[in-house]
Amino acid sequence: MPELPEVEVVRRGLEPLVLQRQIARISASGLPLRRPVPLAELRRWGEGARVTGVSRRAKYLLLHLDNSALLIFHLGMTGKFYPAVADDPPRKHDHLVLHLNDHANDGHGGRGASGQKVAQIRFNDCRRFGLVAVCAPAETTAPALLAGLGPEPLDDKAFTPAYLAQRCAHRRTPIKNLLMDNRVVVGIGNIYANEVLFAAGVHPQTPAGEISRARLKKICAAAREILTRAIAAGGTTIADFANAAGESGYFQVQLAVYGRGGQPCPRCGREIVRQVQAGRATYFCPRCQRPPKVISKNKEQKSGK
């Protein structure tokens, strides 16, 4: 389940494999991902171009090309990149292949471990929740996919307690839903939303507008700390990435509440509660994360009937 930390880890793993390499050819499975793969457009702008950068925005991976085009990838739930050489048998659920050219003057020849000239980067996505898109060079405005995205949670100039307070003001939506809204802040998925709220001691159903400034400050700090720690932990998988899809290190991250329904809270020992909120599994400690008053009242009313 790639959230911001894993996407960043993938970016770091991908960068040395494609930087300054020329894309010779692009092929696709033909199956649609979250939306159809724009193969003709990918070929038009991608083939023959050289990769000048690999960046990340939210959970999107961006391949910058020397013709100013942009290849945009989203891993969805199960998307992964893996390097291969031409002889490697295709794997089930390979949906896009970037065939890379050797470079005469790039200093290291771009040879894979096997020494074969043409390497490939394959995008494999079993559940097809991923996405591939192209932004043509002429498009001067930000790609539609990236327009309207909120700030990066690790950007301490943009994602501040003041900013979060402004976005929470007068909102009755539960804070967990708001943290997972990428118009408010990007990269925080279900797992990290649970973890951040536990660390900040805030009940996931608390209406966003009712949270004190002090708690919002804690939420900001917790998001930053947990995501940073997760990237560091995932960093150990970069070596794995070069061999295969490598997800192993991701789970080394210590998760305090996510997936621990019925287990004791690591802080107070009380049983972690699992409930479904906005259609997502939500975990919290009922002692460390006090429920908002409104919820308690509703419960009393219901049980009173």
Next chain:
DNA sequence: AAGATGGCCTGAAAGC
């Protein structure tokens, strides 16, 4: 209009 809900998709695991 803000907030809630369902669909997309596959495979692992649980349930019967």
Next chain:
DNA sequence: TGCTTTCAGGCCATCT
């Protein structure tokens, strides 16, 4: 043992 059901979740369309 073998089938069916459930669940995972980012994103978006659709509904209230």
